[in-house]
Amino acid sequence: MIRTFSIGILLGIALAAGLLYFIPAVDQHREASMISVLPNGGNAETFHINLPEDQLLSSPSGTGEVIPGGLEWPQESGLADAQTGLYKLRNRNDIVVGVASRVTTADSGNDSAVEWTLHLPARGSIYAMLQSTGDASGVRAGSMLAGTREFANLHGSVRESFLDATDETGRIELVAALAGHLEEAP
Amino acid sequence: MKYLIALLPGMLVGAALFLMLLYHNPFVGNPTVSPLLVSDQQLIELSYSPVPAESIAVTNNGEAPAQPSPDGIDELWEPGVRKTRVLVTPLADVRGDLVGIGIKFSSDSETTRLLNAEAMVDSVWHIWMPERGSLFIDQTENLWPYLRHVVMPARLSSSDNWRGTWFGTTTAGPGALGTARVTGGSGQFAGFVSEAIESVNAGAWTVDGGPAALNGTLTIALSAQTAD
Numbered sequence: 001m002i003r004t005f006s007i008g009i010l011l012g013i014a015l016a017a018g019l020l021y022f023i024p025a026v027d028q029h030r031e032a033s034m035i036s037v038l039p040n041g042g043n044a045e046t047f048h049i050n051l052p053e054d055q056l057l058s059s060p061s062g063t064g065e066v067i068p069g070g071l072e073w074p075q076e077s078g079l080a081d082a083q084t085g086l087y088k089l090r091n092r093n094d095i096v097v098g099v100a101s102r103v104t105t106a107d108s109g110n111d112s113a114v115e116w117t118l119h120l121p122a123r124g125s126i127y128a129m130l131q132s133t134g135d136a137s138g139v140r141a142g143s144m145l146a147g148t149r150e151f152a153n154l155h156g157s158v159r160e161s162f163l164d165a166t167d168e169t170g171r172i173e174l175v176a177a178l179a180g181h182l183e184e185a186p
Numbered sequence: 187m188k189y190l191i192a193l194l195p196g197m198l199v200g201a202a203l204f205l206m207l208l209y210h211n212p213f214v215g216n217p218t219v220s221p222l223l224v225s226d227q228q229l230i231e232l233s234y235s236p237v238p239a240e241s242i243a244v245t246n247n248g249e250a251p252a253q254p255s256p257d258g259i260d261e262l263w264e265p266g267v268r269k270t271r272v273l274v275t276p277l278a279d280v281r282g283d284l285v286g287i288g289i290k291f292s293s294d295s296e297t298t299r300l301l302n303a304e305a306m307v308d309s310v311w312h313i314w315m316p317e318r319g320s321l322f323i324d325q326t327e328n329l330w331p332y333l334r335h336v337v338m339p340a341r342l343s344s345s346d347n348w349r350g351t352w353f354g355t356t357t358a359g360p361g362a363l364g365t366a367r368v369t370g371g372s373g374q375f376a377g378f379v380s381e382a383i384e385s386v387n388a389g390a391w392t393v394d395g396g397p398a399a400l401n402g403t404l405t406i407a408l409s410a411q412t413a414d
Contacts (some may be wrong), residue, residue: 004189008196009203016201018230020301021191022207026294029265056260057243066260073242074276076284078316084287086243086272089262096361099272101289101312105320105372113372115320117312121293125310127322134381146369148324148360178381 028122034092040095042156042179047118049087049100049172056099057086067177081105088173089118097122100174104132114140116158124149126176128158138162144178209334214303216331217355220383220405221363228408232277232313234288237397242272242287251397260337269294277313277404286315288404295326306358319373323382323404325366328358336388346393357383365384366405382406 035043049055050055058067061083065071073080089098104140107115112132123136130142140160147154156178163171199359215324223228238244238255245254248261261369277286288311295306311323331354340348357366361381370378382404387400 001188001192003194004192005199008193008198009200011193012197012200012202014200015197016204017301024296025298025300025305026269026296028269028293028296031266033376052318057246068243070255070256070258071243072256073342074284074287079276079284079287081316082287083312084274084289086274086289088262088267095266097266099262099267099270099291101291103249103289103312103314103320105314115312115314115371117289117291117310119270119291119293119310121308122296124308125291125324127310127312127369127371144372146322146324146367149308171189172338 009165009186030122031091031093031095031097033123038177039178040179041153042177044175044177047089047100047174047176048089048094049089049174050094051170054088054090054096055085057084061103089120089174098165102157105120114142114160116160118174118176120150124151126158128176130158130160144176145166147178151178153180199281208300208303209338211303212237214330214334216335217328217358217364218364218385219243220355220357220385222365222383222405222407224409225355229233230406230408231280232286232406233280234275234277234289234402236273236275236402238395239271241275244272246271248255250394250396254283264391267297277315285317286313288313290325291292292327295325301332303330303334305333313404317375320371321375321378321406322369322371323366323406324360325367325382325384326359327356328354332338332356332386333390336391339351347398348391349389351403352388355383355385380407380409 035045055067059073060066082103086103087100088096089100091097100118103115114130116128125148127146128142128144130140134140143157159175161173238252245259253320254261273290276284277288279285290311292307292309295308298306307327313321335352349399365381368380368382370376384402387401392398
């Protein structure tokens with residue numbers, strides 16, 4: 001009886017160790033990446049944000065609405081100059097695949113810029129800087145400055161456009177065209 | 187049958203013993219000293235509070251102890267973002283002056299290995315400082331020591347809270363020396379590439395509200411390299 005109990009203890013230890021080793025503690029939900037292949041071998045992926053339902057936060061700026069209503073934004077000098085937005089990010093199938101922040105900076109003495117951080121939990125993050133003014137069709141272009149995990153060794157461009165925009169509704173579309181770094185031939 | 191009656195309790199005791207050993211593993215240390223802190227590089231320190239009442243905004247799936255705030259902020263309930271938390275917080279310098287805004291995205295990492303005492307979190311910071319410019323910090327954090335010394339004692343306590351003093355460095359990578367990767371965006375930081383670490387100083391944690399007295403510090407090395 002004692003011997004069987006002891007064998008049970010060893011089996012219990014082995015079973016617990018085995019379960020912890022083989023069963024992942026974290027399993028992030030994954031959606032298939034909706035990419036288009038570019039002529040340079042890279043890929044383009046389109047994300048979008050439906051306004052206003054995907055807007056998590058909007059800092060006070062001009063006549064724009066503060067979201068959520070009870071948000072208390074610091075009033076210290078300079079901090080109110082940046083327009084900050086926080087959004088849920090959707091893929092081409094309209095499924096939420098991440099979260100994103102958009103900061104419009106008007107730095108003292110420097111040109112203003114629009115910065116995006118796209119955080120896709122199952123894949124990684126993209127940090128991009130865009131021009132502060134768009135082209136004739138309202139599209140802002142810029143480049144990816146840094147990427148993490150799946151995007152770590154990529155570089156490329158990011159474009160932002162506002163579609164069907166009114167004061168409170170519309171859609172922000174982000175197109176990331178990314179490729180790996182070229183390797184020199186031996 | 188009698189063997190089964192002896193075997194099953196034995197297995198339960200074995201599993202419990204294993205979990206106890208894992209929890210009290212004496213070989214798992216609490217990282218408090220980072221290579222950045224003992225180097226002669228010029229450093230910039232930014233402190234923040236992840237306590238919801240002291241932050242600008244916090245959101246998560248609504249099931250975490252720290253409830254989303256302020257009222258009305260949307261929860262991250264969709265499957266793709268359920269294991270993600272977002273913190274928007276003021277950042278102060280060493281004198282306590284407000285110098286910027288930080289947005290932190292944190293997601294549970296699939297590299298988590300409880301067997302190795304690794305509760306990993308993939309997190310990125312998007313930081314903007316009006317006088318200086320913007321930064322992006324990418325890091326992998328190991329929250330095991332924090333969970334082991336702060337969160338679990340609070341959950342196991344009959345009063346559902348923990349009070350004490352705990353300090354630790356949470357950054358565990360992706361740098362070879364366990365440092366975070368910093369990329370400059372605009373202003374003075376344009377083209378800047380450097381390293382950073384994040385550390386936590388905890389004083390109180392409650393099961394009902396999460397961190398009650400907790401300060402985080404980002405230490406960024408200023409020995410800039412230029413991104414090519």
